[in-house]
Amino acid sequence: MSKQLSAYLNRDLSWIEFNRRVLQEAQDSTNPLLERAKFLAIVTSNLDEFMSVRVAGIHEQIRAGLTKMDFTGYSPSGLWKRLQKRTKDIVHDQYRTYRDIVKCMNKEGIFIRNMADLNSTQQKLVEDYFYDIVFPVLTPMAVDQSRPFPHVHTKELYLAVSLRLENQVNQDEPLFAIIQVPSILPRFVTIPGRGNSKKQEFILLEDLLKSYIHTLFNGYTPFAVSTFRLTRNADLTLDEEGAEDLLEEIEKELRRRKWGVAVRLEIEHDIEPFALEMLKDELEINDGLFMIDGPLDLSFLMKFSNSIPGRDQLRNEKFEPEYAKEFEDADNIMSVIAQRDVLLYHPYESFEPVNEFVWQAAQDPEVLAIKMTMYRVNGHSSLVKALEYAAAEGKQVTVVVELKARFDEERNIAWAKQLEKAGCHVVYGLVGLKIHAKILLVVRREQHGLKRYVHVGTGNYNENTAKTYTDIGLMTSNDTIGTDASALFNEVTGYSVPRNWEAFAVAPSGMKQKLIRLIDREIENAHAGKEAKIIAKMNSLSNQEMINKLYEASIAGVKIELIIRGVCCLKPEVPGLSENIKVISIVDRYLEHSRIVYFFNDGAEEVYLSSADWMTRNLEKRVELLCPVFDNELKNTLIVLLNMSLGDNTKARQLKMTGQYEAVNREHEVPFRSQYVAQRVDKWKGTQYPVT
Structure with missing residues (x-):
């Protein structure tokens, strides 16, 4: 089936769209400024895991010569090319958003400075910090015939330094060294204020190192310094069948993880050409290059936003959970x-x-x-x-x-x-x-x-x-x-064969089959002219068999509403296939993580809690649990919570058949933000009707 005619959305491309929804929260000016910065940090952390696991896995398939298309119509090489473009697009938007947020911070009196921006008193205090705290921790590592290229740790920040001997301008080829930016030290350094100024000023650790890089190379002139960051394959490949001791085998594999194949190299956009070629050659990477116009690894913004004293007006209102x-x-x-x-x-x-x-x-x-x-x-x-x-x-x-x-x-x-x-x-x-x-x-x-x-x-x-x-x-x-x-x-x-469960359904032996039977019951009711309805809330939906069963239910006339935060390989609203299926995603202050499944069952409603998303790994390769809720009051409460999510017209995004997400269009409705309503426990706990 060609990509144009595929009945499915690709899992990895769908994940990119999820991370874009996270980025949209960083771009949303109605969110408090420091919360927007935190969403930028989450975008980075999400991309790090995605590159080190999912993209790394596709890279391994290409290295192994695999060409078979997946059920969404993509070969490994075709998907790799599409992912490289999509991830670079989102990184470009991420850094454009970073610059916008920095401008907004400046207006609030929060500055991330360069050394040239500091007055003489501040420069002296920062210099003291460098010599007292930073300098003793640094280890410059030269690369030459006697000193091979050192091991570069995954997701750590480094400086690439191009040097020449002092007073030797016409040197044939530059010398090269790298320095790890010490992760044991804070990424950002607080700069003492200017007199009575209320400004809060900071400098990034790597910018501080660049300013004093000459102190590490006596007799040499560093003429170009750029930051870089490598991401390695972090997926474990365990031989569980042959392992005598699983714990010992995992400990060995964790040590191997440090030496995983390089899948992404992030570098400053203006890196010196010789340094770039050195990194590409030594790290054996060409395709996964990301030129970054800004500080590498924006995950530091999470700690940065949390550590700025005061500024409560730039954060979400504090919320204390209620005791049940x-x-x-x-x-x-x-x-x-x-x-x-x-x-x-x-x-x-x-x-x-x-x-x-x-x-x-x-x-x-x-x-x-x-x-x-x-x-x-x-x-x-x-x-x-x-x-x-x-x-x-x-x-x-x-x-x-x-x-x-x-x-x-x-x-x-x-x-x-x-x-x-x-x-x-x-x-x-x-x-x-x-x-x-x-x-x-x-x-x-x-x-x-x-x-x-x-x-x-x-x-x-x-x-x-x-x-x-x-x-x-x-x-x-x-x-x-x-x-x-x-x-x-x-x-x-112990040793027990799968049992006939009285309440539970357990993967991998029977949960998928149980879910299919429950969907089939709704299909039968729809064929009989009865009302039939399914609501399911989860993190991801990517198992082809479950998607096909939902398509079958839609064709039969079952009304299906899905609340899926992340990956969704199902195409909704396709005429003749999924026109009875609606999919929304909610990205907000809290990470939507609960898994709830509802079946109308001809009026005898059933509700289940689960640990499992509807992914192949959950349904076929994990021990997962599906548990019914028997108490009618609690069942009603869960239905209320599902309806609250479905009624969200502020943070909800609706999936279209193109794979794109659009804001829920309810121009004439009163704004309804499900997570804010949920903070009022009395609004939903024990209520008998959906909250509106």
Whole structure:
């Protein structure tokens, strides 16, 4: 199928459009200025991961000589060319936006200076900082016949220096050296103010180094200095089947990651030609060159925006999550969820009840066992400390630590060793599968026998991201869910064949099949002339089989509304194929991360929470969880939340069949921003009708 006739959008090109929506938030003048700068930093961080994983993978396919087209109609080489153009376009727009934001900062009295802009007093203070703090850390590395080109670390900032001997103007070929800009030091240096001025002034570390570069090369003249930054392939290639010790194998692979193939080289746009050729030759890169007109690696803007004192008027209003009202008057979390199910919606509601749940279980003499999955956990985790305490108290504590969580491998290895040392049973996941399900089980001895308490979530057990990601957590003592939870841990930690689940659907053995059956039921109802409707909220949709099933449902007359933050390979609104499908994406202050699926079911509505996006990796290569919400009040609350997202006419963008996103056009409607409404927990929790 040609690209022009393809029924699908390409996953990687769709991701570029997602990052463009993030960039649009940096360009949106209605956002506070320092928040706009943070969105620019997120664009950079997103591109870094995209280049080091997705683009690197396509690069490897080309190196291996693969020419087969994917189901969206792209060969590796064709996609590579398109991605290079699209990413360069977005980087160009990113730096144009950076310059606009810098101008706005200047108007507010915030300046990122060059050395030439400083007065003599400031220059002296900055010079002292260089000699006292920076100079002792620097290591210039010459490149010549006796000193080969040094290893360049991925995503670190370097200076490329072209030199000649002093007083030797007609030297045949320049000399060359590189210097790593020390990442252990702050990227930006605060400059003392000018007299009584209220201006806040800063200089970037690399610009400071350039000003004093001559101090590192006695007897030589540096005549050109430019920054550069390399991105390497960061994907792990594990031989899980042949590994005797998975933890040891991952540790080896992490060391190899530092030597991954170069996939992108960012360089200053006015780099000296000899230095450019040296870098291209030594790093063996030609196609992935990005000429940057501005400071490389704008991710520094995140810390920069957070560190400027005062300036609250240039930031979002501070927001404190509410403590769930269901637990306000209770001494014990389990005593509440023994009586009723409770739904937590982060970050609008605090993550603290989850921490308290585990701590109370750890201290309760009647609790016999605690089991949980761990995918991405923050440093200094309260949950980890609670698990260690529980193990010390003699409880059976089992933690399934996913060592293969990308870019969190080292942290998870450290957690695994720490938990084992504390006496916990640690399971390192399964061969060939990542364990991405988010579930926590507490087994307690009570008057009438053992009782199970369960927390099922759409996001990680991470206190930090629970403040910035939108995620749902269900706390329940439902017997059916508890039985399935025990069976799930038995399947992961021991030898158990996939079971006939009573409540759950679990990938890779049955979740996709369950979702297809639920969609088929809506199709049957549509064929029977009944109302049929599906609403699904997730991060990404790229599995071809699921897309085809949604197309089939659309053709049958099922109304489908999708809220997909990131990648979407489905083409909506195509006549005769997907005209009953609407797709929106919301990019706002918080990262939309919750996965919720709704089926009308002829009026007997069903709602599910899930850890899984509808991607092939989630449905076929991971242990994922789909959990029904049985409580009618909570079910209604989730429907309200879905309707809130669908009603967003401020931050929502609607996907067109071209693959482009457009602002939702509702000129005559009252502005409705779903994330701002969600901050008013009383507006949606326990309500009976959609919030408008």
